[in-house]
Amino acid sequence: MRSGSVRETSAPRYLQIAEDLAEQIQKGVLPPGEKIPSESELMDRYGVAPGTARKAVAELRATGLIETHHGKGSFVKSRPPVNRKSSDRFRRSHRKAGKAAYLAEAEQAGAKPSVRVLYVGPTEAPADIADRLSVAPGTQVLARRRLYFSDGVPTEEATSYLPWDVAKDIPELFAENPGGGGIYARLEDHGHILAEFSETVRARLATKPEAVSLSLSPGAPVIHLTRNAYSEAGRVVEVCDTLMAADQFILDYRIPAGD
Amino acid sequence: MRSGSVRETSAPRYLQIAEDLAEQIQKGVLPPGEKIPSESELMDRYGVAPGTARKAVAELRATGLIETHHGKGSFVKSRPPVNRKSSDRFRRSHRKAGKAAYLAEAEQAGAKPSVRVLYVGPTEAPADIADRLSVAPGTQVLARRRLYFSDGVPTEEATSYLPWDVAKDIPELFAENPGGGGIYARLEDHGHILAEFSETVRARLATKPEAVSLSLSPGAPVIHLTRNAYSEAGRVVEVCDTLMAADQFILDYRIPAGD
DNA sequence: TAGTGGTCTAGACCACCGG
DNA sequence: CGGTGGTCTAGACCACTAA
Incomplete structure (x- = not known):
């Protein structure tokens, strides 16, 4: 009634x-x-x-x-200050200055950043990762999986994959903390001069396990970002998969208008 | 029981x-x-x-x-081929060739694209738009609102705003179809040579009215993309707000690793 | 008019959390 | 233990669609 x-x-x-x-x-x-x-x-x-x-x-x-x-x-919900992901973050001058991108960005947003390393070590490359690295599926690669926090709240989970022949000569890549400037600086230290990155952005709803690891409500939107790092030799020397809570991030990109 | x-x-x-x-x-x-x-x-x-x-x-x-x-x-649901939004789409050579970006991209994905113009004419600039155009809120600007379809299904709603003093001398901008190469080609025809674009990407859930206009289920994720077009004079000569059904798009960006 | 989904009622039991 | 949200039942009436 x-x-x-x-x-x-x-x-x-x-x-x-x-x-x-x-x-x-x-x-x-x-x-x-x-x-x-x-x-x-x-x-x-x-x-x-x-x-x-x-x-x-x-x-x-x-x-x-x-x-x-x-x-x-x-x-x-407290509306935490959003983290901006700028394409500027990959500038060589930043790496040389020893800045870690996530740290600077989070601090700029007024949040206390922290990281937890979930896994660093050899893995068999899944099909999509193997494809991006131009290796056969199941090949051994180095995986680095980290969970990023902003004011203690998990906001981002990132996994980097590097070809084994690239990683094996760089001991810092096997440490939890690869040192100032991050893994890209270490790659350049060892002769893999970076030329370009390519990123793809997708947005979708979190699956159950994803919602758990980022402690989101099920059905919350996430941004799935994939990045390939190209060396000057034209080789993909690292790929990175990142899953972010969508309400925590704004992505910034600059695009030249030239030919 | x-x-x-x-x-x-x-x-x-x-x-x-x-x-x-x-x-x-x-x-x-x-x-x-x-x-x-x-x-x-x-x-x-x-x-x-x-x-x-x-x-x-x-x-x-x-x-x-x-x-x-x-x-x-x-x-x-039919899983339509995703539309890739590449940063390449803003290359001058594409504009000179008379290509409309959305058309080429949709066709490449194997879908029949179409457009419906919802409104073209003067508008009072909302606060955020005015800020990006560096004009006072409420100032008259030219608005162009379009709805894009892929195989007859609405996938994207875009609104461009141009400062009145820029737009008023370019009659094509007041037409439904601005001609080959789109409005960016017309701007360059009239001396506003483009230097750079900046884009921001957000993802969130669709509001009720947004879900209606894109005919999405309420609560479906959307990508909100904003773009500023900078002329060589350093001025923002156009801003564009785009709302996309998240499951229809993958965004591609290339980022130089240089200084 | 018959069939569909959309809203709502008024209960029940379970699982998790805190004191 | 009492309070909270999570799941489930078994009905009711309404709004929309198609024949």
């Missing part, structure tokens, strides 16, 4: 409730980090059934305004 | 059903365009309540495997 409303075909009740809560978040009545009313409280307050209150909360979660934790409640 | 299952804490029933259907789609048992079983049929077939069948369908919709049409049913 629907209660008599002014407009019979108005917006669904669950959207009205979501809208109401969204407004309170926007106005700061519910500040970031604050717990929003529980589902049973929403039932009482708006006089709706469990399923309806539930759907209102789901709507807010889908739009990224809140995150919910089983057994604890739903909380207003 | 849960029926006795082998594993008590197994995956939720609605995910099992979704997985089952996803497998049939993957294997081609349910080919693109095919109608999937209705919710009531799923209830019978799997012996679940309406809400559970419903949630299974919602899961498939969220992962982009199907699209649902009220009153008709849910249908397996």
Whole structure:
């Protein structure tokens, strides 16, 4: 039984409730980090059934305004400063200055960056990686998998792959911290002068395991970035796959207009 | 009452059903365009309540495997060939050859492209646009809003803004079709030689109105691309906002490794 | 008019979290 | 342990579509 409303075909009740809560978040009545009313409280307050209150909360979660934790409640998301990924980050002068790109960028955004190395060592190249490195699938390559944090929150997972014959002579690449300027600086130290990078950008929804490792709500959007590093000899000396929480990043690119 | 299952804490029933259907789609048992079983049929077939069948369908919709049409049913999405957006598309030689970037790219992907002009004319610049054009908010600018189709399916909505003093002397910019090489060629015809473009890429979920205009399921991911065109004089002579269905595009960029 | 999905009710039980 | 969200049931009525 629907209660008599002014407009019979108005917006669904669950959207009205979501809208109401969204407004309170926007106005700061519910500040970031604050717990929003529980589902049973929403039932009482708006006089709706469990399923309806539930759907209102789901709507807010889908739009990224809140995150919910089983057994604890739903909380207003803090809007962290976005990290800008600039194409400038690959300039040789930056590498020479010993800057680590992710560090400088995160600090510029006013966040405390940190890294956790998940794995460094030999791996059999998956098909897509092998293709980009121009080696046979299953060939042994060096993999470096890292998880990046911004203010303690995981935001980005990156895996670099290097051909074994390139990596084997560069001991720093097997260390957790490859030293100032990162692995690109080490490659150039050992004669692999870099000429160009190519990047591809895709956006999609996170899979279940991805959502877990980046601690996202399932169904949150992610940016999937792939990068190939070309040496002056024209060889791909490194490829990198990066998965980012989409709401944390803006990617910047500069494109010359020339011929 | 849960029926006795082998594993008590197994995956939720609605995910099992979704997985089952996803497998049939993957294997081609349910080919693109095919109608999937209705919710009531799923209830019978799997012996679940309406809400559970419903949630299974919602899961498939969220992962982009199907699209649902009220009153008709849910249908397996055809995976159209992705459109690659390459940074090469802005080369002057392409403009001189009279190529329109979107046309060449879509055709290369094996799709029939088309365009609908939604609006061409004066507009008061919104705050963000005005900022990028270095004019005061509310200043009159020329807006060109287009909707792009691939095989008749809307995939991309783009709006260009040009400062009035730049646009007013170029009559082609007020026409629906600005001629070979697009508006960038016309700008260069009239002395605004282009030096560089800068692009920013964001990914997020579509809002309700955006989902409507691109005919996406609500909650589908979109790529929001902004581009500034710089003349050799260092002035921003055009800015462009583009909204793309994320599953339709891969963006390509090349980045020099130099200083 | 029959069939479809969209919204909603009013309960139930389970799993996780904190004190 | 009580409170929270996660899953599920078994119905109801509405809105849209096609025959």
